Amino acid sequence: MTNLFNYIDRPSPIHRLTGACKLVCLILWSLAAMSSFYTPLLAAMTLASFVLFRTAKLKISDISFMLGVMLVYIVLNNLLIFLFSPTHGVGIYGTETVLFRIAGPYVVTAEQLFYHLNVILKTVCSIPIVLLFVCTTNPSEFAASLNRIGVSYRVSYAVALALRYIPDIQREYRDISLAQQARGTEMSKKASLVNRLKAASSILIPLILSSMERIETISNAMELRGFGKGKKRTWYSGRKFSPMDVICMTVCTLLLVLSLTLTYLNGGRYYNPFIH
Numbered sequence: 001m002t003n004l005f006n007y008i009d010r011p012s013p014i015h016r017l018t019g020a021c022k023l024v025c026l027i028l029w030s031l032a033a034m035s036s037f038y039t040p041l042l043a044a045m046t047l048a049s050f051v052l053f054r055t056a057k058l059k060i061s062d063i064s065f066m067l068g069v070m071l072v073y074i075v076l077n078n079l080l081i082f083l084f085s086p087t088h089g090v091g092i093y094g095t096e097t098v099l100f101r102i103a104g105p106y107v108v109t110a111e112q113l114f115y116h117l118n119v120i121l122k123t124v125c126s127i128p129i130v131l132l133f134v135c136t137t138n139p140s141e142f143a144a145s146l147n148r149i150g151v152s153y154r155v156s157y158a159v160a161l162a163l164r165y166i167p168d169i170q171r172e173y174r175d176i177s178l179a180q181q182a183r184g185t186e187m188s189k190k191a192s193l194v195n196r197l198k199a200a201s202s203i204l205i206p207l208i209l210s211s212m213e214r215i216e217t218i219s220n221a222m223e224l225r226g227f228g229k230g231k232k233r234t235w236y237s238g239r240k241f242s243p244m245d246v247i248c249m250t251v252c253t254l255l256l257v258l259s260l261t262l263t264y265l266n267g268g269r270y271y272n273p274f275i276h
Helices: 019-034 039-055 060-084 088-093 110-136 139-148 153-182 193-224 243-266
Strands: 098-103 106-109
Touching: 019 039, 019 110, 019 139, 019 243, 039 110, 039 243, 060 110, 088 110, 106 110, 139 153, 153 193
Parallel strands: none
Antiparallel strands: 098 106
């Protein structure tokens, strides 16, 4: 079954980090990636993200669906940038090196391709880290992490329930799909795309009904236990920072400082190799 924002338990150093540490590192890493278009830094962060995936012992099959979504996003994003602003890179880097012309205002330049490269690197170095965080952080510990950095425990617990519920929805969808196929509904690749979409839409109503029933059950259980009456709560999965947590947060803080420093020394966010 396709994994979509599922916690994947593996014996890795990243799994052993506390949820609060991983959340702080995610925020610092994202800020470092968003605040700069310095190509060497983005390339190094992209390489580091692949190393972290390897360290977390995650497999491509574990996140194949989300990687496919990321690839579609990258293609569409870059295509739309070129369609609406084919010379955006020229305006940024201040030079124009024409490679070949297509038609009308659409001309391919080295500056535009370099800008697209930076956009791809920013995506590739950011989104995998988000997936890494979700796949290596237990939802209960994630809720404790949010509460630890100041988020209300009611909101934190709601986020944890949502993350826990995603695998249940996938499982319920698969069960209903198999039941429909057992009754003769064709949903395999043999059927046309239109018929498969119609069959998939017929699953939505029983899926919504079962989801509402599950939500009501959880709400009643929480209400009976007096959830939300107190101002604070303790967390069974909460953990204190370890020395490795401190090291990781320090490294990510230095990464953000490096990103801001390079932007300042470079005189702007964009690394420009076209000026000699």
